[in-house]
Amino acid sequence: MTTYDLAIVGGGIGGSALAAVMARQGRSVLLLEQSETYVDRVRGEWIAPWGVVETRRVGLYDLLRKVGGHHLSRHITYDESKDPAVAASQALPLGIFAPDVPGPLCLGHPLHCQTLFDAAREAGADARRGVTVTALTLGPSPALAFEQDGETVAVSARLIVGADGRTSQVREAAGIALHQDKPHHWFAGLLVDGVEGWADDLQAIGTEDDFGFLAFPQGSGRVRVYGGYALGEAKRFKGPDAARRFLDAFAMRSSPENRHLVAGRPAGPLYSYVNADSWTDEPYAPGVVLVGDAAGWNDPIIGLGLSITYRDVRLVSDLLKASDDWTPAALAPYGEERRERMRRLRAAATLQAGLDMEFGEAARERRRRHFERAAADPILGMHAVAVMAGPEVPPAEIFTQAHRDRALGPEA
């Protein structure tokens, strides 16, 4: 039976990045990915400035840029309570949140995964596709079995890593409980091609009537768009012409530039998710550690899953490189940092969702008052600093109920 230092289940962003980092350190790494090819599953394609810093710290930023990683430099928040010209004149420069980072980085998810998987293999990892994990033994002598091309292979490892996403088989096998907030809104995403006229460096969000939108260009007329709508509208974007009706929902008086998105062509599937936060108390147990979504995920309304995953990779790889003790006690600093990071980001996401993804008269009035008061008291918009610069940057009081009450009004 072959023995590896690390056996990583899941070759998405987290698993492949960790495999590349550890294989570059000369560790023996087995990387197991169930899919044969990476396809558009409507997953993250926008990395926050603090996440870009994490990609640098693990030595993968240059690679992401080389394969087409595209920086954005400006943000506009449109809203039905704002004059669009005034909203555009208040565009936020995005190069202010992290040293030497021009702004968020956008890259298609399938290409991102493939690039990291190839990097892991190039660095010497035993990286395999089309694999089904059939047995997992955790505890003091970790081992697993998998099937590939009709053959069953059994291996042992010093540590098994669960990087297998939201429905993690490894988390389940380790008996690590996943806590979840109640869903807040529907969130659908679509890749759009042929978008002429939308500035390549401009991201925008906005809410009007019963729909909230987000748009993140990837260069060359391609834009990843997301739309949020009320939980009661499960069937709103179902059926054969759903992608067209979804794009038509972007036509907004308060964001006239959206006409360019409406005129674009769907270039991938339209998938809808219910947005909420989830978390684990301790993303590790004897013989196992979880990274990325497997360890719990933040509501995608603030687009931080990739940044969170890259930080997980950095923290876990630093601990594994620093010592030969790979026990839960040695991994505790990762768990501690992640717990507070996810708590803060949960507060930031629920505040943002309460602002952008609630609809109707009361929500409209709440947004209008928020914009008015935040213009006079920038502290009320500080949760956005957590999104862009990192959750550790704003003071602790930003992540309290008292702050939420100040930012949204006590009734929210």
Ligand SMILES: Cc1cc2nc3c(=O)[nH]c(=O)nc-3n(C[C@H](O)[C@H](O)[C@H](O)COP(=O)(O)OP(=O)(O)OC[C@H]3O[C@@H](n4cnc5c(N)ncnc54)[C@H](O)[C@@H]3O)c2cc1C
């Ligand atoms: C609608 C939506 C929009 C989002 N937008 C953003 C955004 O703009 N920015 C951002 O930062 N984040 C965003 N995210 C979150 C981001 O996509 C995730 O946080 C990120 O992909 C997590 O990476 P991961 O490697 O942990 O998991 P995944 O990307 O889910 O990868 C897991 C991998 O494991 C494989 N796998 C699963 N089970 C097994 C198994 N048993 N054996 C072997 N392989 C297995 C899968 O095939 C997959 O390749 C969004 C998420 C959603 C749902």
